[in-house]
Amino acid sequence: SVSGTLCLYVLKDISVKAISVRLVGSLRIPRDDHSAKSYQGGITFERSQTLATSRDNSFLMPRGMYVLPFELPLSREMPETVTGVGHKYHSYEVQGIMVHRNSHLDVVSAHPIRLHYLPHILQSDMLDQVVPSVDGLIDESMWYRISIFSTEVPFGATFPVRVEFHALRKDFSPGKITLQVLETHLLKVTPTASDSITYNSVLSTITRKEHAVVRETYEYLEYTTAQSSDLLGCEWAATALVHLPQTFQACTQDLQTEVIQLHHKLQFEVEFEAERAQRKKV
Incomplete structure (x- = not known):
């Protein structure tokens, strides 16, 4: 439940029919209209108390x-709060309402609240996971591997990224590394009646948006080095820390519903120093 107090300061004597509080959930999905900015959605949840x-x-x-x-009771079926950079796809608000004698309704106060569900992740499940990694060979001269401990990263956490390189030539070595976390939004948009007539389609469309919530560059990582077993090159290994945003204004949690899908991926770019600079982006 959501509990609190509604504080009212009345400046002069007034006649009132009722005073109540209301918890309202609102869905607001932007449409990709050709003319003006519009939204689909509406009220997803409502509870009130007189x-x-x-x-x-x-x-x-x-x-x-x-x-x-x-005190307002909640429901187990309530959708999560979904807000972030430039959007409020789903939000909740507690409103204080006063109804005057002429049935005029005033929202005298409004306070946003957040609702999130804890992920069902057990520590044993994380330990049993295979370490996610990406590896490959660049110009038959440098083997690389980028790995993270787990794909289940808590919101706002700092997590390590392990980088490993094996040079097959002595004049080939890793340089600057750029890591970024990309946030992808997939939104299911239902056409309006006018759009259905104009474009002769009643099918929903999926709009896609993507932006970086983290971008960090490491120019001087402290590598541990060793001579390769084949004596033709060297091996390097280092760990970089990625700091995720700790506020919901800068990042949105992973989510999968019928209308909204959000996920994150780690992208890296490595610059190698050789006879000519080379760059690999995976």
Whole structure:
């Protein structure tokens, strides 16, 4: 449940029919319209509690300060809060409402709240995971491997990225490394009635957006080196730390629903020093 207090300061005596609080969930998905910016969505959840009312048409509230406690029950089927850089796909708000004698409704206060579900990840599951990695060969001169401990990274955490290189030539060595975390949004958009007529289609479309939530460059990693077993080159290994954003204004959690899909991926770029600079992006 969501509990709190509604604080009202009445400047002069007023007649009121009712005072209540309401918890409202709202879905707001941007459409990719050709004309103007519009949104699809609506109310996804609503709970209300009456805090003061009268059997008559209204009651008098004298001038002064009022503190009214409330508690609103929640549901297990409530969708999560989904906000981030430049969007509020799904949000919740607790509203304080006053209904006047003429049935005029005023939202006297509004406070956003967040709702998130804890992922069902067991420590044993993380230990049993195969270490995710990407490896390859560049110009038949440098073998590389980039690996992370787990794909299940907590929101706002700092996680290590292991980089390993094996040069098959003595004049080939790793240089600057750039790591970035890309956030991808897939949104299911239902066409409006006018769009269905204009474009002769009633099928939903999937819009895609992608941006980097983290971009970090490492120019001077502390490598551990060793002579290769074939004596023709060297081996390097180092660990870089990636710091994820710790606020929901800078990053959005992974999510998969019928309308919204969000996921993240790690992208890296390595510059190698040789007779001519070479760059590999995977």
